[in-house]
Amino acid sequence: MDESAECVRRIQFCSGHRVHRHESKCAHPHGHNYVAFIHARAPELDSIGRVIDFSVLKQKVGGWIDENWDHGFIFYAGDAPMCRFFELNADGKDFKSYMMPSNPTAENMAKYLVEEVCPTLMLGAEVEVFKVVLWETENCHAIYRK
Numbered sequence: 001m002d003e004s005a006e007c008v009r010r011i012q013f014c015s016g017h018r019v020h021r022h023e024s025k026c027a028h029p030h031g032h033n034y035v036a037f038i039h040a041r042a043p044e045l046d047s048i049g050r051v052i053d054f055s056v057l058k059q060k061v062g063g064w065i066d067e068n069w070d071h072g073f074i075f076y077a078g079d080a081p082m083c084r085f086f087e088l089n090a091d092g093k094d095f096k097s098y099m100m101p102s103n104p105t106a107e108n109m110a111k112y113l114v115e116e117v118c119p120t121l122m123l124g125a126e127v128e129v130f131k132v133v134l135w136e137t138e139n140c141h142a143i144y145r146k
Contacts, residue, residue: 002043004041004043004044005041005042005044005045005051006041006051006076007039007040007041007051007052007054007057008037008038008039008040009037009038009040009054009056009057009058009061009062010035010036010038011035011036011037011039011058011061011062011065012029012033012034012035012036013033013036013066013069014031014032014033014037014070014071015031015032015034015070015071015073015074016029016030016032016036016072016073016074017029017031017073017074017075017104018030018032018075018079018082018104019103019104019105020076020078020079020082020103022076024073025109027052029073030056030081032128032136032137033135034134034135034136035060035134035135036065036110036113036132036133036135037132037133037134037135038057038061038113038118038129038132039129039130039131039133040052040082040122040128040130041048041127041128041130042126042127042128042136045058050121052125052127055081055143056125057129059065059119060122061113061117061121061129064117064121067111068098069098070081071096071097072079072095072096072097073086073095073096073097073098074097074098074100074109075097075098075099075100075104076100076101076102076103076104077096077099078101079103079130080094083099086099087131095104095131100112101125105141105142106134106135106136106141106142109134109142110132110134110144111132111135111140111144111145112135113129113132113144114129114130114131114132114144114145114146115144115146123135124127127146130146131145132144133145
């Protein structure tokens, strides 16, 4: 897409994670109040003059985040202790969890949303989620851009 219009939807969620092999305190399970900025673009505006209705981004991307990450624990498939812990909870009744194929850093979470989650969610729409800015704390955020 050479020329495009863009819009951004803000989505808040709370999740726990741990950064596998981190050299400091983030190696321990802990949580954040995340804020994700979902950037979408389209080759042209729709008949109303929008890239996409903001509520559609909230419903699709926010719905996926709510179902999979919000008030749950995100962990890396290569993190053996966390895998063992959540294996004991395989039915999901005691703890909500989500296993990622990469370490759940803010950078990897943003990339996962752009590369893996959003393309499926936006199938059939003339809209592409091309960037996610993920705030982990008030002081720290990561950006992934396609």
